Amino acid sequence: VSASTAARETSARGLLLTLVALLLLAGLSLALRFAHLGGWGYAVGLGIAVVKAALVGVFFMEILVEKAAVRLAFATCVVLLALLLALVLADVVTRAGPPLEDPPGTEPRVRG
Amino acid sequence: MVEDVAEPFESLARQAHAARLGMWIFLGTEVLLFGGLFALYAAYRIEHPGGFAVGVESNTVAWGSVNTGVLLVSSYAVALAVHELRRGKARASAWLIGATLLLGCLFLAVKTGEYREHFREGIYPGGVGDFYRDHADPGTRMFFTLYFCMTGLHALHVLVGGGVLGFLLVKVRSGRIGPHAPHPLAIGAIYWHLVDVIWIFLWPLFYLIPGSRP
Numbered sequence: 001v002s003a004s005t006a007a008r009e010t011s012a013r014g015l016l017l018t019l020v021a022l023l024l025l026a027g028l029s030l031a032l033r034f035a036h037l038g039g040w041g042y043a044v045g046l047g048i049a050v051v052k053a054a055l056v057g058v059f060f061m062e063i064l065v066e067k068a069a070v071r072l073a074f075a076t077c078v079v080l081l082a083l084l085l086a087l088v089l090a091d092v093v094t095r096a097g098p099p100l101e102d103p104p105g106t107e108p109r110v111r112g
Numbered sequence: 113m114v115e116d117v118a119e120p121f122e123s124l125a126r127q128a129h130a131a132r133l134g135m136w137i138f139l140g141t142e143v144l145l146f147g148g149l150f151a152l153y154a155a156y157r158i159e160h161p162g163g164f165a166v167g168v169e170s171n172t173v174a175w176g177s178v179n180t181g182v183l184l185v186s187s188y189a190v191a192l193a194v195h196e197l198r199r200g201k202a203r204a205s206a207w208l209i210g211a212t213l214l215l216g217c218l219f220l221a222v223k224t225g226e227y228r229e230h231f232r233e234g235i236y237p238g239g240v241g242d243f244y245r246d247h248a249d250p251g252t253r254m255f256f257t258l259y260f261c262m263t264g265l266h267a268l269h270v271l272v273g274g275g276v277l278g279f280l281l282v283k284v285r286s287g288r289i290g291p292h293a294p295h296p297l298a299i300g301a302i303y304w305h306l307v308d309v310i311w312i313f314l315w316p317l318f319y320l321i322p323g324s325r326p
Contacts, residue, residue: 012195019188026180029320033173038324045316053309060191061302063136067129070136077140081147088151092158 163251176319186215
């Protein structure tokens, strides 16, 4: 372990501060459960989860201390996950509602 | 220290780097494994928002929240264990690994209690059980099937992570893993952190977001 790597590893104080931040965010998430946010609940709940995951990744897992090869390997999987979720959502969100009563092409032809 | 370096590696630093690269690639495959289930959840939830809302409201927020706290603290404990071992404090490190293991057991105990409660209420995976007679929306059946699949797979990871940490605890106590080469513990720890990260997403999806009913 080189000196520069050791300097970038999270200190004991940093680890404790990360835990406090994680617990505060979890508390916020829990409080908002009862705030009747409706559709906004998805954005808020998942947004807080992303921030918490980033805190764990950066300060507990120390992903930024890793060499470029390691970061690239993991980043690839995150990009693939984003692609998977984006394409699935793009399909489901843009589907038509209930099936059409008359399939396309069978409409009675009205002329005149 | 030379005996710690395995055959193909020139130095311990290179060996540690290779091991970390391997672990992160493995974690990437884990992310994609759970990613498929998260995509399924998203697709079903968009098609059946009402049924999923009933599911979220039927789960006990308190149990899920206690488990969130337990896993967050356990992640801190194992991160501190790595920190202490790097600074030469193997004894403190071993205690912290032990604490992490206990918290993992507590998590599984709460989860088991929760499953028992579901079974008592007639909620089983695959849409089986009396609960669905009063909650006929197919979305509710999908919600609980995904709930059992995803939390069950996650619990399996907690179990495996616990096994890994138990193995590392023995090695640290016997001095086989020490301050001169702490990377095996660091690698075990990042696996545990990933299990924590997955729960960070399961918690809001299954306990916290009832969403808007149509």
